[in-house]
Amino acid sequence: MKIFLDSPENKEFTLDNGLVCRWMTGQAKISPKISSFYARPSNQEKLAETIHRNILPLMADYNRTLQEIYALFIQDSSISEAQKAELAPLYKPVDFRLLFLAKLISFGMERPFIKRDTKNQKLIAGGSLSPMVLDYIMDSEIPRPCRHFVGREDETTELHSLLEDNSKVFLYGIAGIGKSELAKSYAKQYKKHYTNILYFEYAGDLHQSVTDMYFTDDLPEDTEEERFRAAAKKCQGTYC
DSSP, X not given: OHHHHHSGGGTTOOOOHHHHHHHHTTSSOOOHHHHHHHTSHHHHHHHHHHIIIIIGGGOSOHHHHHHHHHHHHHHOTTSOHHHHHHHGGGTSSGGGHHHHHHHHHHHHHHSOOOOBOTTTOOBTTGGGSOHHHHTTSOOSSSOOOOTTOOSOHHHXXXXXXXXXXXXXXXXXXXXXXXXXHHHHHHHHHXXXXXXXXXXXXXXXXXXXXXXXXXXXXXXXXXXXXXXXXXXXXXXXXXXX
């Protein structure tokens, strides 16, 4: 992204963190300005250099990651054999693997956009995707953490300690830094410590989100405040 933002032809482009978050969650299509910029071979080479310089040093096992990405690419039945034949040879020579990744990222940005349903996070056209791809995509159940989630052991332990002493803990920060992955990883690791685990999309008002949870013993005449207090009480021993 830095290559694109530093380009003189894109000086007027404004990067919005909220929009980036929607790109990452599959709720918005990546800007055509960005996809067309990285469609150029020269910019794909620059992207490969940037990945080598700024991303690989942060990865515990980048060779394994590249291997997983390649397997995902090859086993995706929605990608044509012609496209696979064009990109796959770049993966085999070690020196060209980052170029393979850069071209694959560019190819991914230019593919037809399939939006997620914002209500249940399912892909609207999910049935047409390869099972290999769907395995990587969060569905409407309690989401699984990324298979390659690493390096947050201290934060996970600290989160558990904080939740033992406090009824609520908020994870905050800019979009894309891994807040959701940390929460999902924690839920998986400590699920035996909780009676229930609830996952719902935050709509901007935590009080209202709790109030809107309905249980079988709720009464029609209950006020919103009564529903909130009842739901909060039932959520004791629950991780949200």
